[in-house]
Amino acid sequence: MTDDTNQPRRADEVRAPYSVGEGAEGPARYEADRITAEVRETAQGVRTFSSAQVARARDLLARLYALRRAMRLYPDDHPAVGQACRGLFDVIAAFHAEGADVPLTFFEDEVLLGEQVLAEDSLLFDQLIRDMESIGAGSITFMRGTTPDEVERFAIVVGARVDEVQALEGGMATLVERVRCPHILVSTVSVVRDDVEVDEGDARELAKTTYTGTLGLLRELERLIRGNRELNAAQIKSTARSLVDSILRNRYAMLELSGLKSFDEYTFYHSVNVAILSLALGSALTRDYRFLSALGVGAILHDVGKMSVDLSVLNKTGPLTSDEWAEMRHHPVRGAEVVAMTSGIDRASLVCVLEHHMRYDLGGYPRRQPERPQHIASRIVAVADAYDAMTSQRPYSAPRMQDEAMGILVKNAGSALDPALVRQFVDMLGYFPPRSLVLLDTGETAIVVSPSPSDPARPAVRIIAGPDGTVIDPVDLDLSDVKDAGGRSVVRCLDPAGMNVDIAEFL
Known part of the structure; x- marks a missing residue:
């Protein structure tokens, strides 16, 4: 992507490429329809099971229920437990012989095989559904490669009591880790409904917790990768679902956090921010949870290939040699290889890791033969990745101001980046994104709190200093309400470090 420092800095200059003149509605609408169609195709492109496999799911559920009853009634070494384990394994093996993993979901009185609701079985196995939800095993996937020994160890999970799980620090995740069943993925299920109302304060606390949890996951992933150890797909997917939930509950609370940066842990913070920005952009296109x-998984893992790059190369402040640059350019392929070896990660997530530097015009890397367009999820991550990278302090470059970064995205729309997605991204964040320090035309200094849904150039701000630079008691204004804001407008972004302003203190 072109990284030109001579970029527009004022809102009217950034806005110009998006002025829709007379006769432009057709192309703009075509772009929106194209994006919508691709999102729908991806969301629907999941495995469907045959009628025979759906029918077999009833036997699977019966064997699972029998195993839970046996574990609750008899000691672990009782013949009834062993017989129940063998019966469950036999059904699982039948799916695996047909090349299918076995994903079960228990949620709100329903059981699903993959994405297919098993209506009759949901009635027949209502007690099993309640039991699995109560112990935090709402999602169970039997991956190909599951062994009889793993099923026997998994019996401890199936037979767990609620109080036993709750007594464990980490709950079900800790129990699953203890029993060591690498081919059986177990996690909780959480789906946000559009009609659920969440208190704003609670949503913000949830956003902070989710952000911190995702940071912890990325630190753990680096430890595992540098130690050549296998990643935990269930943990990654659970973290991604938490991010999705937070975005759907309060998008702007999460977007505000996406401005957090850390020079010392750039890769970790960058990956969390890219995930937030990608999900915010994705949720503006669709609410499809799958x-x-x-x-979310693809965005979290998009730079996982960098975690095996030599730290002297990754943190080098000067120009890279040709060999070092080749190593850096190889990180999407290396990351895709890591993800491909992690059972349970969706193909769309893997493709994000491979393609996020490929460019919309296919002029990036890696080059693929034969050429084919970037996946829609990859193009979303590419926009988020470009913006957060430009606005972050990196070993080899200083951060750009947020409005400058927006201008560069606009300049690269249609070449490096998908123009329809760039348009949506600018509309979503505004020309002056949350956590930006800005200069108003009155000479006052303010911090952007949230973008305006009606005018990208007029965000909601918190004024923190008067025209003479004197710090004042913060005043919140919505600049989109011209009358209430006294006609104020934003001139440009400012450098918080250069002005000795700690954004977090005021937010």
């Missing part, structure tokens, strides 16, 4: 979850 698509957003896969997008």
